Amino acid sequence: MIDLTVRLRVNWTSQGRPDDDQLSQYRGTASFRLGTGYIYGIKEPECGHPCPCSECDGNITKRHWAFKVKTAHHVVYDTEEAKKTKVDLFYDEATSRKGCKMASVRGVEVAWSDSDMDFCEMLCVTHDELLGKQIMSAWRCLDDSKVNPLYALDLTLMPSFGGDVVSALIVSHPHGQPKKITVGKLRYQDKCKDGSVIEYDAPTCPGSSGAPVFMFDPELEEKRCLWVYASVHSGGFANITPEAKRQENFFRKFIQRVKGRNTKPKPKLDQLNYGNDRFGIWRNYFYPTKIDV
Ligand SMILES: [Zn+2]
Ligand SMILES: [Zn+2]
Known part of the structure; x- marks a missing residue:
């Protein structure tokens, strides 16, 4: 569960935020803020399917792993902001950044959100084999708690x-x-x-x-x-x-x-x-x- 927690670095404030939003004054600007998120579910790697990431732009390329990050809606408001959001995994210690432990991916889109409940699900994609496998194994480990409960x-x-x-x-x-x-x-x-x-x-x-x-x-x-x-x-x-x-x-x-x-x-x-x-x-x-x- 710890490995599935991620840091979010959001580099944009969406034009789509309403007037009464706490960040409305920053709409349409490259303002920076930090948040936390939580990987919830990763699919088996897909190949032969269109990849939604910005580099592939819907083309069929090499294998990709798609996963969802849950966070607060006020942190990542919509797809405009998701695309400018960096998701940092395994940032566990100050030294993680210098070594190869920390890995970063970019958000792809906000797949679902609820402003009343301040809740959002962001889709992310990686082509990195090692990272895909690491996330997959962390997820299986948590998922396994249904069968082998951790007290x-x-x-x-x-x-x-x-x-x-x-x-x-x-x-x-x-x-x-x-x-x-x-x-x-x-x-x-x-x-x-x-x-x-x-x-x-x-x-x-x-x-x-x-x-x-x-x-x-x-x-x-x-x-x-x-x-x-x-x-x-x-x-x-x-x-x-x-x-x-x-x-x-x-x-x-x-x-x-x-x-x-x-x-x-x-x-x-x-x-x-x-x-x-x-x-x-x-x-x-x-x-x-x-x-x-
Ligand atoms: Zn503090
Ligand atoms: Zn891609």
């Missing part, structure tokens, strides 16, 4: 909150830095029209938006272990960083829209973060997501 609560990195507290574990690239894992408690979850919203206090930073949020419930056998489906981190309130102020209005609006609940930052907490799940994901073992701007 995350037994891992030493998980703090024991005790009782029936549900833990939230987030893998992200805060400020575009190498991968970090943060852990906290699930505080609240609520079903809404199109899915569900989750609230947790696992720390995140700008750049964490779009990261996978995994939840573990000690009381339910099937939720004690790692599942293929993660939520997407959408953002949150914090009272410790100046960036937080900037995020606040956007998220209050977002949360009100999806929850119909008037949410105030809670001064006693370091952070209060939100993720969403387009399909009622957590409950149904779909992907929960967490987003930071």
